[in-house]
Amino acid sequence: MTKKTLRQTGINFILLSTLSLVIMPMIYMVSTSLKPNGALYEFPPRFFPHLDELTIENYMYIIRQGKYYINFLNSILVSGITVLLAAFIASALGFCMARFHFTGKKILFAFILLTMIIPGTTLIVPQYELAVKLKAINNLWGLIPFYVAWVIPYSTFMIKGFVETIPSELDEAIYMDGGSVFTVFFKIILPLAKPGIASVSIFNFLTAWEEYPWANTVINDNLKRTLPIAISGFFGQHQFTQWGYVFALSVFSLIPILLVFIFCQKFFVAGLTTGSVKG
Amino acid sequence: MNKKVMGNRLQIAALLAPGVLIFSMFTLYPIVKLFVMSFFEWDFGSMFEQAFIGLENYETVLKDKYFQTAFMNSIYYTLITVPAQMILGLLVALLINSVARFKVGYRVLYYLPVITSWVIASLVFRYIFNTEGLLNYFLSNVLHITRGNIRWLDSRTGGMAVAMLLGTWKGIGWNMVVFLAALQTVPAELYEGASIDGAGTIRKFFSITLPSIKGTVLFALVMLTIGGFNVFTSIKMITGGNPGHQTDTVLTWMYYKAFSTGEFGYAAALSFIIASALACLALIQFRMMRNME
Numbered sequence: 001m002t003k004k005t006l007r008q009t010g011i012n013f014i015l016l017s018t019l020s021l022v023i024m025p026m027i028y029m030v031s032t033s034l035k036p037n038g039a040l041y042e043f044p045p046r047f048f049p050h051l052d053e054l055t056i057e058n059y060m061y062i063i064r065q066g067k068y069y070i071n072f073l074n075s076i077l078v079s080g081i082t083v084l085l086a087a088f089i090a091s092a093l094g095f096c097m098a099r100f101h102f103t104g105k106k107i108l109f110a111f112i113l114l115t116m117i118i119p120g121t122t123l124i125v126p127q128y129e130l131a132v133k134l135k136a137i138n139n140l141w142g143l144i145p146f147y148v149a150w151v152i153p154y155s156t157f158m159i160k161g162f163v164e165t166i167p168s169e170l171d172e173a174i175y176m177d178g179g180s181v182f183t184v185f186f187k188i189i190l191p192l193a194k195p196g197i198a199s200v201s202i203f204n205f206l207t208a209w210e211e212y213p214w215a216n217t218v219i220n221d222n223l224k225r226t227l228p229i230a231i232s233g234f235f236g237q238h239q240f241t242q243w244g245y246v247f248a249l250s251v252f253s254l255i256p257i258l259l260v261f262i263f264c265q266k267f268f269v270a271g272l273t274t275g276s277v278k279g
Numbered sequence: 280m281n282k283k284v285m286g287n288r289l290q291i292a293a294l295l296a297p298g299v300l301i302f303s304m305f306t307l308y309p310i311v312k313l314f315v316m317s318f319f320e321w322d323f324g325s326m327f328e329q330a331f332i333g334l335e336n337y338e339t340v341l342k343d344k345y346f347q348t349a350f351m352n353s354i355y356y357t358l359i360t361v362p363a364q365m366i367l368g369l370l371v372a373l374l375i376n377s378v379a380r381f382k383v384g385y386r387v388l389y390y391l392p393v394i395t396s397w398v399i400a401s402l403v404f405r406y407i408f409n410t411e412g413l414l415n416y417f418l419s420n421v422l423h424i425t426r427g428n429i430r431w432l433d434s435r436t437g438g439m440a441v442a443m444l445l446g447t448w449k450g451i452g453w454n455m456v457v458f459l460a461a462l463q464t465v466p467a468e469l470y471e472g473a474s475i476d477g478a479g480t481i482r483k484f485f486s487i488t489l490p491s492i493k494g495t496v497l498f499a500l501v502m503l504t505i506g507g508f509n510v511f512t513s514i515k516m517i518t519g520g521n522p523g524h525q526t527d528t529v530l531t532w533m534y535y536k537a538f539s540t541g542e543f544g545y546a547a548a549l550s551f552i553i554a555s556a557l558a559c560l561a562l563i564q565f566r567m568m569r570n571m572e
Contacts, residue, residue, distance in 0.1 A: 011378050018371065019388055022448065025403045026391060028413065032406070044420060045413045089301060092294035100291055108299070115306050117561040119509035121530045122550035125537050126312035127305070149305035152298060180283075181290035210396030212512045217538065228398040232516065243406055250399040261394050265387065 029247045033058050037244035058248035068249060070223050071230040075253070078140055078226055079208040082147040083201050090152050091197055094159030095189050099171065112153040120150055121213050131218055142218040143226070147208045155200040162196030163189060199267040202260055209257060227253040313554075316547035323541030336548035345524050346549065349532035352439055356528060357507030360446040365499055367447065368454020373484070375455070376462050386456065393452040401516035404445045408432060408517075438518040438526035445513050450506075454499060461495035462488070493571060501564045508557055529553050 028047060035049040037058055062068050097105065127146060136142030170192075171184045179187070190197075212228045219225050225233065231253065234246045317336055319329040340346050375385050392400065407413050408431040415428040431437040469487045478486070489496075511530045514520065520527035520535065527535065529549065537546035 008379050011374050012381075015371070015374050015378060015385055019385070022389060022451065023391060025400070025407065025448070026395065028407065029399070029403045045411070045416045047413065089298045093298040096291055096295050102291060102295070111302065111307070114558060115302075117505060117558050118310075118554045119505060119530065119557065121509060121511050121534070122554040123306070123309045123313060124534065125543050125546045125550060126309035126316060128537075129312065129316075129543075130305070130309060145301065145305055149301050152301065156298070181287045181294070185294065206394060210398065212396075212398050213515075213534070228396060231398055231402070246402060250402065254395065254399065257394050257396070261390075262387075265383075 030251060032243055033247035033251055035244060037061075037242055058244035059252075061245055062248050062252060067222060068230060068252075071225050071227050072252070074140060074224065075209060075226040076256075078143050078147070079205050081144050082151065082208040083204050085144070085148045086151045086155055086204050087197050087201050089148065090155035090159050090200065091190060091193065092185070093152070093156040094193075095163050095185055097156070098160045098163035099168065099184075112156055115153045116157065124213065124217060127214070128217060137218055138221050138224055139218075140224060143208075143211075143215055146214060147204075147211065151200075151204040151207055155204060158200050159193060159196050162193050166192050195267060198264065202264050202267055205260060206257060209253075313547050313551055316544060317551045319544050321544040321547070323537065323543055329544075332544070336544045337552070339545060340549045340552065345527070345532060346529075348435075348525065349527040349529050352435075352526065353508055353510070353528045353530075355439065356443055356446065356510055357504055359443050360450065361500065361503045361507055363443075363447040364450035364454050364503060365496070368451045368499075369458045371451060371455045372458035372462060373488075376459060386459065389455050390452040392449045395449070397449075397512035398516060400445060400449055401513045404441055404513075405432070405517045408441050432518050433522055435522075435525035438521070442510070442513050442517055442526070445517070446507075446510060450503065454503075457495060457499055458492065461492040465491040494568065497564060497568045497571070501561055501568075504560060504564070505557055508553060 031048050034054050034056070036053055036055050093108075096102065097109065131137055131142050131146075134142070166189065170188050174184045174188060210228055211226070212232070215226050215229050216232065219229060222233075227249070231246060231249050234249075235241055316329075318331060318333060320332050320335075321329045371389055375382055375389075378385065409415075410428050410430050410432075414431070415425070418425045418429070419427060429437070431441055465488060469491070470483060473483050473487055508529065510528050511534070514526060514528050514531045515534075518526040520531050524532065524535070530553070533546045533549045533553075536542045536549070
């Protein structure tokens with residue numbers, strides 16, 4: 001073995017052994033969801049179930065409970081609408097900020113940076129007060145606009161950076177042909193900024209999909225809950241926590257995220273790194 | 280001014296309007312309201328009856344022992360998880376960067392904890408660290424390091440340690456991706472030159488790699504510090520602040536005061552302190568970032 005292959009083997013060995021530690025909790029979650037529910041505080045606890053006790057009863061339980069479909073649908077609805085609204089609003093903002101000078105532009109930019117810095121949860125008290133005033137408690141519309149407001153700053157920041165990389169000669173050509181601002185936005189910017197918009201949209205989807213504190217505050221009704229609230233709902237409801245059910249529902253709720261992640265891997269990484277490398 | 284310029288101005292305004300509207304209503308108004316509320320006695324039950332009490336809420340918060348504990352917990356959490364994630368993330372990035380094959384595979388798998396939602400990840404950790412759970416069994420019955428079961432989640436140190444472990448575990452992937460991208464921007468000629476001069480791996484890291492990616496390091500530092508103070512769901516899911524609010528962080532304590540005891544004024548003052556402290560800190564960090572360029 002040459003020195004180079006020895007080195008490669010060493011690196012792979014370290015990476016693989018660390019990786020097994022890193023993904024151990026995920027594997028344990030899946031393995032627990034496949035054990036019979038009664039055996040969950042088994043002694044001795046086992047990392048893997050015996051082959052003959054492997055069961056999908058936890059999954060069947062979740063599937064038979066109609067309410068989890070509704071929770072799933074709620075999550076899809078809330079995350080989907082949030083992503084669409086945020087994509088449009090942030091693209092419009094990002095485009096205007098990248099291309100035009102207007103009164104209050106500096107203030108708007110400072111405000112966007114400020115909201116990126118303040119932890120979202122610090123605003124939960126006045127936002128709750130607002131939601132009560134808007135009669136948005138226990139209503140999915142009590143989630144969506146707040147999520148949109150939440151994700152727009154980061155999205156705008158990223159899309160603005162993306163629009164700046166699109167040559168403005170393309171805009172000029174449209175204006176020369178008598179096109180308007182709208183024409184430039186819809187015909188040039190939106191199509192060309194698609195990768196940037198896609199990458200922030202994936203993040204926005206993830207954010208809305210897993211959001212817990214706000215949804216837990218605004219939604220009480222079982223059938224209006226989103227998935228994270230439904231999962232946390234297993235606690236306090238029974239004397240014993242039904243871990244098998246908890247993890248089966250968790251696996252269900254991770255599937256859409258995994259799909260998005262796997263199919264949009266390219267955008268995912270691009271979205272993470274644009275801002276950071278520019279510093 | 281001709282008609283066309285006028286029309287374009289209107290169109291720009293139309294594009295800005297939805298964003299500005301959403302901001303003013305759902306972010307700006309709450310920020311202003313938060314500031315106002317912090318000067319009032321304002322209870323959850325009587326939402327619209329308030330009395331102006333000046334700085335009293337701020338005084339109550341700062342003198343509150345529970346707040347002090349929660350504040351220290353947030354500080355410890357940030358001081359430990361931020362460097363831990365950055366160092367481990369950077370190490371993994373360096374290894375993946377120098378591995379010849381399976382780069383994408385490693386990157387995807389190491390990123391899995393990041394996309395796992397906080398609720399789910401917290402519950403898995405709670406299950407593993409349960410008194411009758413896997414870890415205790417492993418430590419006492421397999422490795423024979425400990426005698427009997429340790430009640431991990433029943434003490435301040437234990438509960439915080441589990442939350443910190445989760446925070447670090449969940450953050451490594453993000454740091455890895457950010458640092459991997461930064462490593463691509465380091466010119467390869469620098470390394471070649473150093474090799475000719477006989478510099479070893481460690482020497483190259485400190486004299487070439489680290490200086491070249493310092494902008495990214497600072498960026499990660501800003502984002503992770505904010506994230507550290509934003510910790511909420513994991514505490515709520517793993518310890519619920521127990522025992523006796525010993526493991527609360529600033530935000531879980533604020534939430535408890537707001538929605539369990541109904542002291543909105545107190546919670547508003549607390550939130551305002553945290554938000555402005557973080558804004559100042561981030562401003563300083565951004566300044567440093569600009570000076571370095």
